[in-house]
Amino acid sequence: MQELKxxxxxFIQARDWKQYHAPKNLAMALSVExxxxxxxxxxKKEDEALSPGEQEHLRQxxxxxxxxxxELADKFKIDVIKAAKDKLVLNQEKYxxxxxxxxxxxxxxxx
Amino acid sequence: MQELKxxxxxFIQARDWKQYHAPKNLAMALSVExxxxxxxxxxKKEDEALSPGEQEHLRQxxxxxxxxxxELADKFKIDVIKAAKDKLVLNQEKYxxxxxxxxxxxxxxxx
Amino acid sequence: MQELKxxxxxFIQARDWKQYHAPKNLAMALSVExxxxxxxxxxKKEDEALSPGEQEHLRQxxxxxxxxxxELADKFKIDVIKAAKDKLVLNQEKYxxxxxxxxxxxxxxxx
Amino acid sequence: MQELKxxxxxFIQARDWKQYHAPKNLAMALSVExxxxxxxxxxKKEDEALSPGEQEHLRQxxxxxxxxxxELADKFKIDVIKAAKDKLVLNQEKYxxxxxxxxxxxxxxxx
Numbered sequence: 001m002q003e004l005k006x007x008x009x010x011f012i013q014a015r016d017w018k019q020y021h022a023p024k025n026l027a028m029a030l031s032v033e034x035x036x037x038x039x040x041x042x043x044k045k046e047d048e049a050l051s052p053g054e055q056e057h058l059r060q061x062x063x064x065x066x067x068x069x070x071e072l073a074d075k076f077k078i079d080v081i082k083a084a085k086d087k088l089v090l091n092q093e094k095y096x097x098x099x100x101x102x103x104x105x106x107x108x109x110x111x
Numbered sequence: 112m113q114e115l116k117x118x119x120x121x122f123i124q125a126r127d128w129k130q131y132h133a134p135k136n137l138a139m140a141l142s143v144e145x146x147x148x149x150x151x152x153x154x155k156k157e158d159e160a161l162s163p164g165e166q167e168h169l170r171q172x173x174x175x176x177x178x179x180x181x182e183l184a185d186k187f188k189i190d191v192i193k194a195a196k197d198k199l200v201l202n203q204e205k206y207x208x209x210x211x212x213x214x215x216x217x218x219x220x221x222x
Numbered sequence: 223m224q225e226l227k228x229x230x231x232x233f234i235q236a237r238d239w240k241q242y243h244a245p246k247n248l249a250m251a252l253s254v255e256x257x258x259x260x261x262x263x264x265x266k267k268e269d270e271a272l273s274p275g276e277q278e279h280l281r282q283x284x285x286x287x288x289x290x291x292x293e294l295a296d297k298f299k300i301d302v303i304k305a306a307k308d309k310l311v312l313n314q315e316k317y318x319x320x321x322x323x324x325x326x327x328x329x330x331x332x333x
Numbered sequence: 334m335q336e337l338k339x340x341x342x343x344f345i346q347a348r349d350w351k352q353y354h355a356p357k358n359l360a361m362a363l364s365v366e367x368x369x370x371x372x373x374x375x376x377k378k379e380d381e382a383l384s385p386g387e388q389e390h391l392r393q394x395x396x397x398x399x400x401x402x403x404e405l406a407d408k409f410k411i412d413v414i415k416a417a418k419d420k421l422v423l424n425q426e427k428y429x430x431x432x433x434x435x436x437x438x439x440x441x442x443x444x
Contacts, residue, residue, distance in 0.1 A: 004196055022158065024155055032372045034138075034145040035142055035371075062183070062195075066180060066192070067198065084178050087174030101126055101127045142257060142364060143261045146254045146257030152250070153254060223414060260364045263357040282416070287367075289417050289420065294370070298392070302399050303337055306396040307337055309393050309396030312393065323348055326353045
């Protein structure tokens with residue numbers, strides 16, 4: 001993860017792209033990459049397999065999402081792994097296992 | 112990261128939510144969480160600061176995005192860190208630093 | 223439609239919100255509302271019905287999407303109905319009925 | 334609008350695509366098209382103009398969003414224009430003009 005962060009910084013610096021990477025713009029780019037993942041699945045049946053080509057495409061889009069997520073987080077000194085762990089703890093309280101077990105309707109009330 | 116992966120798995124298992132977490136659905140959830148990040152910035156000026164409350168909100172949404180990203184990736188045995196590193200290498204070829212330096216229009220032709 | 227356009231304008235003017243509604247921001251708001259529609263369906267089976275409450279929720283989010291779409295289009299003097307009709311004509315050429323009939327894979331190559 | 338609805342129906346029928354157009358899938362497609370609009374603006378300054386080519390691109394994506402919005406709405410017998418008008422009335426109550434005038438922070442508490 002530390003290595004990846006450094007590679008991202010070097011990539012941006014070498015291209016002088018910092019000027020475009022305001023947090024607002026990174027948030028947009030993140031959502032655009034997430035939508036490219038959605039696009040892969042949009043006409044698929046729930047249990048339909050992805051072709052090898054689609055899996056490679058998915059892999060690349062997942063890479064893009066993580067790059068923008070780390071870049072955005074870094075602007076606010078947020079550690080993405082720590083943020084995810086802390087959110088899981090919050091969700092454990094929000095969704096007590098014995099209350100929500102097997103129920104999606106609880107899940108949709110999330111947020 | 113390894114620890115986080117295990118925590119996510121336990122969280123899902125304890126709630127019996129695997130049945131809802133088809134890759135297609137995880138892709139949707141990922142994009143919904145990304146949109147919640149966009150929502151934080153939508154009426155802000157490019158250089159407008161976030162309040163402490165908004166930064167905490169952002170931190171939680173970043174956590175959500177990473178959780179769904181890891182869960183989705185895991186369905187296809189994709190290592191998110193490796194995927195991001197590989198994508199950066201691809202982008203380095205796609206956007207030679209000396210050609211695209213300081214140009215956003217190259218960036219918009221991405222994808 | 224003409225009536226709706228006027229109502230939107232009055233709504234914005236009465237609140238002095240024009241200053242926030244730059245095209246970029248409207249694009250973000252549009253995608254956030256679209257994501258709220260996605261959220262309704264994210265854990266549903268493909269053929270699972272929506273409850274009356276969910277249908278009303280969907281109806282409101284559809285309203286939000288159209289309001290932002292019209293506002294954004296209006297900034298560029300775009301007639302949304304005409305834009306949709308023209309896009310359908312383009313798609314008719316892009317996807318000749320006798321070539322793509324019943325095939326989703328053509329559809330995923332859309333865009 | 335009525336004419337557009339009929340053209341959409343014919344377009345789908347001629348291609349036998351109804352089988353792919355479950356409401357869930359249309360919601361996904363809608364959000365993907367909305368993201369393509371976001372992509373046009375993601376690296377732009379707030380007041381940066383779009384080139385003629387970008388404006389035409391925007392026009393086509395707006396067309397796509399409306400087509401999917403109408404198709405999705407139609408599955409639930411929702412009239413999109415009526416839904417937007419009704420939502421504006423709700424928002425008028427939610428955001429009394431004299432309380433929220435000129436304040437974006439009220440706006441972000443929307444939803």
